[in-house]
Amino acid sequence: MSDIADVSLAYEGVKRIEWADRSMPVLRQIRERFAKERPLDGLRIAACMHITTETACLIRTLQAGGASVALASSNPLSTQDDTAAALVQEDGTEVFARAGIDREGYYAHIHQALETGPDLVLDDGCDLVNTLHIERTDLLPTVKAGCEQTTTGVIRLHQMAREGALRFPMVAVNDTDTKHMFDNRYGTGQSTLDGIIRATNTLLAGKTVVIAGFGYCGRGLAERARGLGARVVITEIDPVKALDAALQGFAVQPMAEAAVDGDVFITVTGNRDVVNAEHLALMKDGAILANSGHFDVEIDVRALEEMAVAVHHGVRPQTDEYVLADGRRLVLLAEGRLVNLAAAEGHPAAVMDMSFADQALTCAWLATAHASLPAAVHDVPKEIDTEVARLKLASMAISIDLLTPDQEDYLHSWRIGS
Structure with a gap:
């Protein structure tokens, strides 16, 4: 059962989510692909993220891929109550978040999201993963893998890995070029x-x-x-x-x-x-x-x-x-x-389009790749980063050059000199 401020705010939330979606063409393409391929069928995802309109577009994409999602807020001051209401009312997402909630309520919501028994976790700051490893170790055996969205969280994960405390593979989505170069900088x-x-x-x-x-x-x-x-x-x-x-x-x-x-x-x-x-x-x-x-x-x-x-x-x-x-x-x-x-609305949707496209494609990759990954911090596969950049360029009607066969041979040979 969700815990949100006011479900009657859903109508306003839907309008705002649809506005954000207009500026997220890459994620829309991935959502359409997920709806056909269902790469996340049967998987339970627990997420601790900023509950904004852009995050809602990501959650809808994961659900289109077959996942059930439980969402808690990663920051009480960033929670948009109308967005939370829309996700609950219109999309059937379990949401545990209220704007301005105190520290005790914040962690109670993380615990509620974890109670769904996740197969995959999405984190923004490592509080959910930290809670799993300290207070909910009983759930660790069923968690296959996860993603971390922010620099602070990746720093904490690396420390856990160095100390041998990390119990499942985590992917540093924050460290992709299409995330930190654009999301962080722009x-x-x-x-x-x-x-x-x-x-x-x-x-x-x-x-x-x-x-x-x-x-x-x-x-x-x-x-x-x-x-x-x-x-x-x-x-x-x-x-x-x-x-x-x-x-x-x-x-x-x-x-x-x-x-x-x-x-x-x-x-x-x-x-x-x-x-x-x-x-x-x-x-x-x-x-x-x-x-x-x-x-x-x-x-x-x-x-x-x-x-x-x-x-x-x-x-x-x-x-x-x-x-x-x-x-x-x-x-x-x-x-x-x-x-x-x-004090504002966070990153523009056009920027989060790339960050959340990275998240969605990495989740789909982890659905099958997790079994071969050790409990450590991993990079996003380069082909995912490249695909997101390619899709973003295409959405902007920008074309780039392609290597000729001779250029490919030159770059992959050490025998050809000046």
């Missing part, structure tokens, strides 16, 4: 700034925007912030990424230096305490704090609460103002959670 880059602007109505032109982390997400953010006229400062712990940022013309500083001048701070590292009490003490009046990493640990919100003498909640939607003893005001967006999903 999706996070646009949607994060969208969330910040919606929440604060601030003008980024002329502001100093400090971005913690220069992976694909950080690069996308930096490019788009610069395009809006901001002065961009990068903080990094990786010398190679820091050098890359510097050679692209961005200022690179330690956070303790950047904290003094920054107007807007955005964390996208996958680590904790990236903005800590030391940094908060240095920030100017009115500094804006936003996180676009998966978990709400990148900004030390507890330290901010302890430093504040007053907190003004809801000064704008998803915007809280913390007043410090010296009168400075620091502005925290979305409680330190994913600002692009809590």
Whole structure:
């Protein structure tokens, strides 16, 4: 039995899902193929994902392929109650999610999704897989394999594998080119700034925007912030990424230096305490704090609460103002959670089209390939990544060159010289 906020919201959810579906032509093609081939027939899937219209399009695709799906939310602030209602009412999906639910309710929903006894799991942040390995070990023998959607989750999975704790194969869907190169760079880059602007109505032109982390997400953010006229400062712990940022013309500083001048701070590292009490003490009046990493640990919100003498909640939607003893005001967006999903609508559907196409095709591959895979973290087969890119190009009416037989021979021979 599903646990959602209000099933009467289904009509609005259907309209929004259909709007997203218009921008997801690759996933639509896969859905049509799945409906004919039924590669997931009889399989039970438990998913812990952001419950958005784009996710709904993925769930419909998996169900078209024959799977039964139980869905829990991977972030209470990103749950769209109307989307959840539409999935329950129109598609027969078991959904366990309510917008704004507390931590206890969040994990209760994950447990409810797991109670369906999944054959495959889809995760976004590794909380579902973590719960399986710590609290629901009784279900592990029937889980064949799974997929992980985000950088933070892949990091956790690799640690589990190194410690010998991972009990079934997991595929790092996050690491495909059509996911991290486009979803992280173009999706996070646009949607994060969208969330910040919606929440604060601030003008980024002329502001100093400090971005913690220069992976694909950080690069996308930096490019788009610069395009809006901001002065961009990068903080990094990786010398190679820091050098890359510097050679692209961005200022690179330690956070303790950047904290003094920054107007807007955005964390996208996958680590904790990236903005800590030391940094908060240095920030100017009115500094804006936003996180676009998966978990709400990148900004030390507890330290901010302890430093504040007053907190003004809801000064704008998803915007809280913390007043410090010296009168400075620091502005925290979305409680330190994913600002692009809590204060905006997440990635554009056109970007999620590729990420979720990767997910769907990988699930179909795992339905048969799982038996030959060890309990480890695996890459998505290259042919899946290439197929998604090919389908996306075709949907955009873009053609590319093909290798001639002579070119194929040349690339595969070591005997031909200059």
